[in-house]
Amino acid sequence: MMGYKKALKVGSMALILLINHALQAADKSDSSNYAPGDVGPHGGIVYFVDASGEHGLEAKASDEINTLNWNEAVIASSAYGAEWRLPSKTELKLLYEQRSLVGDFANDDYWSATELDSNSAWIQGFFNGDQDRYNKYSTLRVRAVRPF
Template identity: 30%
Template sequence: MKKEKSIILGLLIAASLLLATGCDMGGGTPAVTYAIGDTGPSGVGIVFYVTDGGLHGLEAAPSDQSTSQVWIEGGSTQTTVNGNTSTAIGTGLANSNAIIDQAEHTGSAAQVCRNYTGGGLNDWFLPSKDELDLIWDNLVNDGTNSNNGVGGFDESNYWSSSEGNSSNAWSQTFLIGLQGSVSKDNLRRVRAVRAF
C-alpha cells in the first residue's frame, strides 16, 4: 500500500511539472499566438492582421524595400496580368507570383518584395489592395488605434499587388488612407508582407 501511494504521488508530481512548464502530454510545444503590433514569427516583421485567435495572420517588413519603384517595368505598355490578380485578403502572394510569371517581366514592385529575405525567410510578397488597407487601418491610422505609427511608414503612396486594369494598379496614400487605381509607371513605395 505504501509503495502504491509513492508511485501515485510520483506520477502526480511528474504530471504537475509537465503542466507547469507548458509541455503538453502529446510531446508538442504550446502554440504561439500574436496580436496586432507584435513582432511576428519572422523575428523582424510587424503583425498587422490575425486570424484563429492569433495563430495565423500577416506581418509587414520593418522598413520599406523601395522608396521609388514602378509597379512593373515598362508601365502600361508591359503585358497586363489579364485579370489574374485579386484585391482580397489572402491573395497578395498569388498576385505577386502572377505579376512575376508574365512572359515579358523584367522587374516590378512584386519582384522587389519577393527578393526580400527578412528574418532569413523568402516568402515575402507585395500585399493585395485589401491587405495594404489593413496595414493602414491597424498600424498607421491616426484614430484610436494603440498601434498608431508602428512600422515607420512614410506618409506617401504604397503599391499593392492588385491590378486595376491593363494600364493601372491599386496604390494607397498613407497620409490619409485613400486608395486609387493609378498608372503602373508611377513611382511608389514598396513594403513586403508575409503570411504565417
C-alpha cells in the same frame, strides 16, 4: 581510459538532450499566439491576426529604400524569401489601419499587388486613407508583407 569513455558518453547524452529541448522549443514557437504589434515568426511586425492568434499577416518593419514602379515593387517584395510579397488591396488597407503599430510609414502612396488592368494597379494613400488606381510606371513606396 574508462573515465574518458564514460565522460564522452555523458557529454554526448547531454548534447542530445540539449538539442531535443531546443527542437521542442522551436516547435512551440511555431504555434505561438500573436497580437498586432508583435514581432512575427518571420521577423516582420504583425498587423493582422485571425481568431486563433496563430495565423495572420506581418509586414516588414520599413519601406524599400527607393520608390519603385509596380513591376519593380513586385520583384523587390518577393526578394525577401518565401511568401514575402506585395500586399493585396485589402491587406494594404488593413496595414494602413494598423500603421501606428507597424510604424515608419511615409505620408505617401504605397503599391498594392491588386491590378486593375495591364497598365494600372491599386494604391493606398497613407496620408489620407484613400485607395485609388495608379499607372504602373509611376514610382511609389513599397512595404512587403507575408502570411504566417
